[in-house]
Amino acid sequence: MELNSIKDAFDRVTKKQKLSSSKSQEVIDQIGQEIEHALLRIQSEQNSASPSDHNLILSELKTKLKAIAPLNHLEGTQKELNMALTKFPKLLEKSFNPDISKAYRNIDFDLHTVNQIIASHFYRESQFDLGDCFINESQELEAAAGKFPFLEMFQILEAMKSRNLEPALSWAARNHDQLNQNRSDIELKLHRLQFVEILQNRGRDEALKYARAFLTQFATKHMAVFQKLMACLLWAGRLDSSPYAELLSSIHWDKLAEELAQQFCNLMGESYKSPLSVTIAAGVQGLPTLLKLMNVMTGKKQEWQTMKQLPVPVDLDREFQFHSIFVCPVSRDQVSEENPPMLLTCGHVLCKQSITKLSKNNSTRRFKCPYCPAEVEAGQCTQLYF
Amino acid sequence: MSSSPMEVDSQLANGSSVVAAAPATAPPSKSGKLAESLKLEHQLLRVPFEHYKKTIRSNHRAVEKEISAVISGVSAAADSELSRDEAVDQLSSLVSRLQGLKRKSEDGSRTEHLQAQKCRARLEHLESAELENMSEWNNTRMKRILVDYMLRMSYYDTAVKLAESSNIQDLVDIDVFLEAKKVIDALQTKEIGPALAWCADNKSRLKKSKSKFEFQLRLQEFIELVRGDNNMRAISYARKHLAPWGATHMKELQRVMATLAFRSNTDYSFYKVLFEEKQWDILADQFKQEFCKLYGMTLQPLLNIYLQAGLSALKTPFCYEDDCTKEDPLSQEAFRKLAQPLPYSKQHHSKLVCYITKELMDTENPPLVLPNGYVYSTKALEDMAKQNNGEITCPRTGFVCDYTEVLKAYIS
Numbered sequence: 001m002e003l004n005s006i007k008d009a010f011d012r013v014t015k016k017q018k019l020s021s022s023k024s025q026e027v028i029d030q031i032g033q034e035i036e037h038a039l040l041r042i043q044s045e046q047n048s049a050s051p052s053d054h055n056l057i058l059s060e061l062k063t064k065l066k067a068i069a070p071l072n073h074l075e076g077t078q079k080e081l082n083m084a085l086t087k088f089p090k091l092l093e094k095s096f097n098p099d100i101s102k103a104y105r106n107i108d109f110d111l112h113t114v115n116q117i118i119a120s121h122f123y124r125e126s127q128f129d130l131g132d133c134f135i136n137e138s139q140e141l142e143a144a145a146g147k148f149p150f151l152e153m154f155q156i157l158e159a160m161k162s163r164n165l166e167p168a169l170s171w172a173a174r175n176h177d178q179l180n181q182n183r184s185d186i187e188l189k190l191h192r193l194q195f196v197e198i199l200q201n202r203g204r205d206e207a208l209k210y211a212r213a214f215l216t217q218f219a220t221k222h223m224a225v226f227q228k229l230m231a232c233l234l235w236a237g238r239l240d241s242s243p244y245a246e247l248l249s250s251i252h253w254d255k256l257a258e259e260l261a262q263q264f265c266n267l268m269g270e271s272y273k274s275p276l277s278v279t280i281a282a283g284v285q286g287l288p289t290l291l292k293l294m295n296v297m298t299g300k301k302q303e304w305q306t307m308k309q310l311p312v313p314v315d316l317d318r319e320f321q322f323h324s325i326f327v328c329p330v331s332r333d334q335v336s337e338e339n340p341p342m343l344l345t346c347g348h349v350l351c352k353q354s355i356t357k358l359s360k361n362n363s364t365r366r367f368k369c370p371y372c373p374a375e376v377e378a379g380q381c382t383q384l385y386f
Numbered sequence: 387m388s389s390s391p392m393e394v395d396s397q398l399a400n401g402s403s404v405v406a407a408a409p410a411t412a413p414p415s416k417s418g419k420l421a422e423s424l425k426l427e428h429q430l431l432r433v434p435f436e437h438y439k440k441t442i443r444s445n446h447r448a449v450e451k452e453i454s455a456v457i458s459g460v461s462a463a464a465d466s467e468l469s470r471d472e473a474v475d476q477l478s479s480l481v482s483r484l485q486g487l488k489r490k491s492e493d494g495s496r497t498e499h500l501q502a503q504k505c506r507a508r509l510e511h512l513e514s515a516e517l518e519n520m521s522e523w524n525n526t527r528m529k530r531i532l533v534d535y536m537l538r539m540s541y542y543d544t545a546v547k548l549a550e551s552s553n554i555q556d557l558v559d560i561d562v563f564l565e566a567k568k569v570i571d572a573l574q575t576k577e578i579g580p581a582l583a584w585c586a587d588n589k590s591r592l593k594k595s596k597s598k599f600e601f602q603l604r605l606q607e608f609i610e611l612v613r614g615d616n617n618m619r620a621i622s623y624a625r626k627h628l629a630p631w632g633a634t635h636m637k638e639l640q641r642v643m644a645t646l647a648f649r650s651n652t653d654y655s656f657y658k659v660l661f662e663e664k665q666w667d668i669l670a671d672q673f674k675q676e677f678c679k680l681y682g683m684t685l686q687p688l689l690n691i692y693l694q695a696g697l698s699a700l701k702t703p704f705c706y707e708d709d710c711t712k713e714d715p716l717s718q719e720a721f722r723k724l725a726q727p728l729p730y731s732k733q734h735h736s737k738l739v740c741y742i743t744k745e746l747m748d749t750e751n752p753p754l755v756l757p758n759g760y761v762y763s764t765k766a767l768e769d770m771a772k773q774n775n776g777e778i779t780c781p782r783t784g785f786v787c788d789y790t791e792v793l794k795a796y797i798s
Contacts, residue, residue, distance in 0.1 A: 001424045003513050006431075010509065014502050017442060021495045024449050028491065031456060032484040039477040042470060054473045058464040065457055071450060078446060085439050089432065089682070096428035101684040104691055107727045113720050114689070118532065120720075130547055137541040266712070275715030277528055280689070283696030284527070288422040290695055309730040314699040318746060322714035323704040324738040324761075326797070334733060336703060343755055347796045371796070384795070385760045385782070386738055386753075 002095075009084075009091050016081040023077045027070040034064055103290040105305055112140065119143035121276040123150040153264045160257050165194045168260060175267055184263050188218050188225065189256055195229055196239065196247050204236035278320070286314040324386035330354040330370055342381040346374035355381055416517055424515060430508050430530070432682035433559045438501040444587065445494035452487045456480050507556040530557055535689040537563040540570070559681075566677050573670045576610070578603055581673060591680055599676050601631040605642050606669060609660055612645050620646065697725040711744075736797050742766035742781060747797075755793045758785045767792060 038061040042054045092098075115138045122131035123146055135144055156167040172179065172187040179187055191214045199207035211230065219226045228244065235242035262272045271278070293312055297304055326341045327334055328351035335341045339353050348371045350358075355378050358367045363379035463476045515523045529552045536545035537560065545563075549555045572580040585592060585600040592599065604627040611620035624643060632639050641660075648657045659665075678685050697716070705716035705725075715721045738747040740763035747753040747763045754767050760780050770778055771789035779786050 001421045001512065001515075003509060007509055010502075010505060017498060017502070020442075020446070021491075021498070024446070024491055025488065027453065028449075028484055028488050031453065032481060032488075035456075035460065035477055035481055035484070039474065039481065042473055042477070054470045055464070055468070058460070058468070058473060062461050062464040065460055070453055070457070074446075074450065074453075081442070085442070088435060092428060092432055092435070092682075095425070096431070097425045098428050098682075099684070100426050100428070101686055101691055104684075104686055104694060105728070107694075109690055109693070109724055113723055114693075117720050117724075118535070127551070130544065130551065133547055134536075134541065134544045137536075137544050138539070269712060271713045271715070271717075273713070275718055275721060277524075278713075279696035279700065279715045279721065280528055280531060280692045281524060281696070282699050283692035283694070284423050284426065284524075285419065286699035287426060287692065287695040290698075307729045310698060310732045313732050313734045316699055320700060321737050321739055321746065322700070322711055323702050324747075325702065325704075325733045326736045326738065327733055329736075332734070343759070343793070343795055347794055349795055349797055382755075382759050384755060386741070 006091060006095060009088050013081075013084045013088055016077070016084045020074075020077040020081045023074060027073050030068060031065065031070055034061060034068070097288075097291060100287060100291060102294045103287065103304075115140045116143045116146075117276055120146050121274050123147045124270075124274050126150065126154045128154075149268050153261060156264075157257055157261065160253065160260070163197065163253070165190055165197070169194065171264075178267055179263065182263070182266060184266075185222070186256070186259055186263050188222055189252075189259070191215055191218070192225065192229060192247075193252055193256060196232070199232055199236050200239050200248065204233055207233060207236060282316055282320050285316050285320070289314045326351075326384075326386060328354050330358075341384045341386070343384050344369055344374070344376045345380050346372050346376060348372065349384060352383075420515065420517060420520070424512055427512060429683050429688070430512070430557070431505070433562060434501060434504045434508060436681045437559075437562050438498065438505055440587075441494070441498055441501055445491070445498065448494070449487065449491055452483065456483055456487075459483075504556055511557055526552070526554060526557070529554055531688045531692060533558040533560070535687040538687045540567070542567065562681060566674070569673055569677075570670050573666055573673060576666055578607055581669070584673075588680060592676070595679065597676055598631070598635060599672055601628075601635055601638075602669060602672060604628055604631070605638070606665060608642060609645060609665070613661060617646060693724065694728060697721065698728045699731050701725050701728060701730045703730065713744075738797065740766050742770075753795045753797060755795050756780055756785060757787055757791055757793075758783060760785070761795065 038057050041057050115134075119131050119135050119138075119140055120143065122128075122134060128147060128151060131147060132144070135141060152171075156171055159165070159167045168190050172190050176187065195207060195210055195215060198210050211233075215226060215229060232239060232242065232244050232247070235244070239245060239248055265272045289312065290310075293310075294304070325334060326349070328341075330350055331354045333339060333351055333353065335351050339351050341349050342352050342355055343349055344355075346369045348369050350370075358370070359365045359378035360367075364377060366375045366377050368375055459476065459480050463473060468476065511526075529548060533545050533548050533554070536542070536548065537558075542560075542564070545558070545560055549558050549560060569580045569584050572578070581603050582600070585603065604623075608620055608624055608628060611617075611623055628639055628642075641657075645652075645657050645660055648654055652658050652661070675685060677683075684691060700714070700716055702716075704710060705714055706722065710717040716725055738753055738761070739745070740747050740751075740753075742762055743766045745751060745763060745765065747761075751763050751765050753761045754764055755761050756778065758780060760782060762780075767778055767789065776789045777786060778789055778792065
């Protein structure tokens with residue numbers, strides 16, 4: 001974003017402010033000097049002066065100060081500063097969207113729901129102290145229970161950071177069935193990593209013991225991996241000079257930690273990314289479009305507040321596309337349960353209502369596909385499931 | 387991808403074409419989107435600037451006032467018949483007054499400098515947003531938005547903790563909100579002093595925006611006097627502080643003055659409401675509004691604004707189905723609840739997501755249809771066929787078929 005003009009404008013402000021500041025100091029010094037001068041004169045004439053002399057000095061001082069007109073001096077620089085101070089916010093309003101709440105609907109979010117979402121977000125991001133502090137301040141004490149699964153995940157991941165796979169392995173063992181059901185091979189990956197660690201650091205015998213205890217269960221289903229690991233035994237303690245050196249790479253640890261987090265959340269029935277972060281990110285992408293829409297819809301506040309569907313598409317990145325949306329090319333309607341997508345025999349797809357219209361509600365009547373020369377029958381169209 | 391003008395499916399009151407009003411937008415590039423999202427950050431720059439401006443102005447006023455006083459002091463000394471000793475005393479005190487002013491002015495300058503630094507830090511932060519490092523920048527934005535929420539809701543400890551733990555103190559406005567806190571706390575203990583002082587501090591701005599907040603504060607004080615049966619004091623208070631507002635707010639003034647006749651235990655609901663405790667809460671809310679307006683902040687927390695936009699943009703009827711993917715925030719009860727009164731999103735073009743790979747099914751990865759009507763991406767089915775000797779098993783129904791039985795669908 002073009003920020004140079006804004007930076008320049010701000011530099012101007014600070015420059016004027018410095019000028020004004022030094023001017024003030026100058027003026028204060030000047031007045032101070034004049035007064036001190038007068039003071040000295042009065043004090044030095046202590047012995048021989050007549051009563052009216054000090055009054056004369058005071059009058060002279062008064063006149064002198066009037067002549068200097070310190071406040072007028074300040075006015076000049078202050079005026080320039082004020083101009084810069086007024087210009088800058090106008091520049092901001094021009095360069096940015098001055099009111100992003102224009103598209104806000106006056107519906108109050110339920111405070112408890114929002115606070116629960118926030119608490120959950122903190123725990124998920126492993127900020128447990130913060131979450132606790134928040135729960136106390138917002139009095140959302142029930143949300144504290146949500147901490148524990150994420151705490152467990154955090155502890156497992158922390159252990160992995162210091163190359164300790166024990167918690168991860170015991171978790172994987174406990175959830176063996178579920179992980180199998182989800183077709184995840186993370187248990188194998190964990191054991192493989194542990195095996196390599198032992199082989200490199202504790203020697204062949206320990207590694208062999210480990211293989212016998214934990215790797216044999218994978219022998220049939222993951223034959224290739226198993227055999228490869230057994231071959232590693234030949235290079236105990238010096239895997240880095242073996243053909244399998246890359247197994248030592250720390251990338252495996254990072255990737256495995258990520259995969260474990262994903263599986264952990266999956267088993268909990270939670271998403272991997274914080275839903276709050278995802279929603280806010282979607283909001284950041286969508287808000288400019290909504291604000292533009294508001295500009296076009298000024299004066300239609302009532303419609304805005306009550307509409308059931310946004311009148312324009314909000315373009316979000318791919319990562320936010322969680323569902324298949326099929327829009328019938330003929331009617332421009334989004335498909336739904338009542339109006340599902342149908343495959344024509346020619347391979348094109350229309351929504352059911354469009355087909356009904358084109359075939360005049362006659363399932364044997366042939367009609368031409370709107371997109372190719374083929375003739376199709378409504379009754380021969382099959383429903384699609386995305 | 388084709389470009390399409392922003393077509394709004396509703397007629398404008400004056401019948402003019404919307405297409406003319408909203409220029410045709412080609413699908414925005416990534417950097418275009420980034421620029422658009424940065425344009426939402428008005429508050430980030432405006433708030434510290436307003437704070438800076440206020441400090442500058444109040445420091446300057448103080449300097450002017452003191453200088454004025456010193457000069458008057460000299461005039462007064464010159465015009466009256468002082469003895470030499472008196473003259474010496476007077477001048478000495480003026481000198482030390484100026485020295486005090488000099489120190490205070492230097493302090494003020496330092497504060498202004500720090501506040502200017504804060505403004506600069508924010509500009510630099512905006513500049514640092516680049517396409518390559520957005521995940522970190524977005525993370526920081528999430529935290530900024532949360533701190534803003536904490537401050538609005540008065541969860542100050544959490545706000546400070548969050549700001550410190552992520553080192554974003556320069557990017558959030560805790561100090562500004564703490565100023566507001568003083569006034570709000572006072573109002574909640576029925577103390578009007580700080581609020582009135584705040585009005586005095588911001589007199590010209592409030593006047594420019596035709597704010598009647600001060601008037602409402604005065605009204606409340608009046609009510610409290612009536613509540614305490616201090617009718618005589620109430621009347622003289624009204625003369626001094628309420629009458630000046632009579633020109634512009636006569637109706638309200640009359641209504642409140644009438645409470646003199648009814649007293650605090652009246653049952654007459656029209657006046658009873660004026661005596662209720664929650665008038666103080668209303669005052670606190672009004673203060674928050676004035677305060678936010680002055681600093682260029684939105685009335686609502688940023689979190690709510692972005693949440694509403696995000697929920698609406700993500701909301702589809704499919705989110706409410708039982709098998710909605712867990713990665714969709716709207717699969718969660720809490721989010722569904724919040725999104726319930728919001729409008730659904732709209733698509734003009736089909737966007738299909740493969741159930742297996744979660745990738746987009748487009749011309750590079752076209753959708754294929756199984757004999758049972760279920761659709762998956764070419765990549766997913768090719769992989770499956772490769773690993774299973776050409777056999778395809780539908781993951782949702784268990785239906786089995788051969789890869790050769792799969793049909794191609796043409797989706798525009």
